[in-house]
Amino acid sequence: MADRATEAVWVEKYRPASLKEMVGQEAIVPLLRSYAEKRSMPHLMFAGPPGTGKTTAALALARDLFGAEWRQSFLELNASDSRGIDTVRTTIKEYARTSPFGAVGFKILFLDEADNLTSEAQASLRRMMERYSGSCRFILSCNYSSRIIDPIQSRCAVFRFRAYSTEAVRAQLERVAKAEGKKVSAEAMETMLTASAGDMRRAVNLLQLTATHADHVTADTVKEYATVPLRREVEAMLGAALEGNFLEARGRLYRVFTDRGASGEDVLRAIHSYLPDIPDTVLPPREKVRLVEYLGEVDFRLAEGASDRIQLEAVLAHVATGRSVGK
Numbered sequence: 001m002a003d004r005a006t007e008a009v010w011v012e013k014y015r016p017a018s019l020k021e022m023v024g025q026e027a028i029v030p031l032l033r034s035y036a037e038k039r040s041m042p043h044l045m046f047a048g049p050p051g052t053g054k055t056t057a058a059l060a061l062a063r064d065l066f067g068a069e070w071r072q073s074f075l076e077l078n079a080s081d082s083r084g085i086d087t088v089r090t091t092i093k094e095y096a097r098t099s100p101f102g103a104v105g106f107k108i109l110f111l112d113e114a115d116n117l118t119s120e121a122q123a124s125l126r127r128m129m130e131r132y133s134g135s136c137r138f139i140l141s142c143n144y145s146s147r148i149i150d151p152i153q154s155r156c157a158v159f160r161f162r163a164y165s166t167e168a169v170r171a172q173l174e175r176v177a178k179a180e181g182k183k184v185s186a187e188a189m190e191t192m193l194t195a196s197a198g199d200m201r202r203a204v205n206l207l208q209l210t211a212t213h214a215d216h217v218t219a220d221t222v223k224e225y226a227t228v229p230l231r232r233e234v235e236a237m238l239g240a241a242l243e244g245n246f247l248e249a250r251g252r253l254y255r256v257f258t259d260r261g262a263s264g265e266d267v268l269r270a271i272h273s274y275l276p277d278i279p280d281t282v283l284p285p286r287e288k289v290r291l292v293e294y295l296g297e298v299d300f301r302l303a304e305g306a307s308d309r310i311q312l313e314a315v316l317a318h319v320a321t322g323r324s325v326g327k
């Protein structure tokens with residue numbers, strides 16, 4: 001977010017610190033609380049769409065389980081770490097095999113984006129899970145559980161996180177607005193709930209974005225931030241892709257996600273509604289049809305919980321290469 005340096009990011013500031021503070025996910029949170037109380041848990045797998053509380057639940061569980069010294073017993077790694085899978089593998093091995101601190105008797109390794117691991121890397125992860133299960137419990141987080149190999153799934157208790165209910169998102173937005181001394185009109189609240197579609201990160205980001213400019217958040221401000229400028233930005237982004245400039249298009253896409261707090265579905269919808277306005281000389285009708293077809297597929301994948309970034313980047317790649325192949 002653009003103002004990260006000057007102002008705290010609300011999604012971090014108001015991330016629940018304990019499982020007791022988590023709203024929603026009623027099918028999951030009580031079970032995790034019982035793990036914390038009994039000080040015992042199996043390996044876990046958290047699967048579900050972005051912004052549904054997977055990272056939050058893992059951090060809260062660790063805090064509840066280990067108390068103030070939780071950082072000594074918790075390591076978070078990203079499976080798609082830019083330093084490569086070998087680094088991830090070595091780090092996991094070194095962390096998992098050393099003996100745990102404190103009274104709990106094991107530590108936790110939280111592996112984010114585990115569905116980005118190749119099946120080869122997953123096979124070696126599986127061996128580590130077996131070998132070090134005495135001293136270390138793994139929590140794997142992913143958007144798609146189907147991308148995780150069966151032998152890993154069968155070693156984990158699998159929790160399926162769902163998009164938050166309207167009530168859960170409303171409760172959190174009200175809590176944040178109150179703490180920040182912001183008033184949100186009823187209509188603005190409804191607009192935010194619709195625009196965020198159960199993604200808590202989006203909802204809180206949207207609230208922060210709109211509330212930064214006014215103490216009273218109205219539906220108009222929300223709509224302005226949630227949709228209107230998106231169209232212009234998406235035009236510029238597609239324009240770059242149509243010229244075959246994938247890198248610029250991707251840069252624009254990232255800014256739409258971070259600055260605007262847009263979801264993959266928002267961007268997809270904006271692309272879809274802009275398509276008819278692209279002149280046939282720039283994108284011939286046949287290619288338009290192919291693109292519409294492809295957008296339909298992506299729409300389905302997003303609904304299934306696929307990664308916004310990866311899917312929309314794929315659309316841009318499709319547009320950028322489709323153009324050069326077609327020429």
Ligand SMILES: Nc1ncnc2c1ncn2[C@@H]1O[C@H](COP(=O)(O)OP(=O)(O)OP(=O)(O)O)[C@@H](O)[C@H]1O
Pocket residue numbers: 010011012014015016021022023024025048049050051052053054055056057143172200201204
């Ligand atoms: N149960 C909750 N109660 C209150 N706030 C929540 C809750 N769950 C998530 N949030 C808010 O939403 C933000 C995003 O949630 P989180 O990071 O847990 O999503 P995630 O499921 O890990 O998403 P991703 O798949 O993108 O990693 C958190 O930083 C927090 O501010």
Ligand SMILES: [Mg+2]
Pocket residue numbers: 054055056112141
């Ligand atoms: Mg996460």
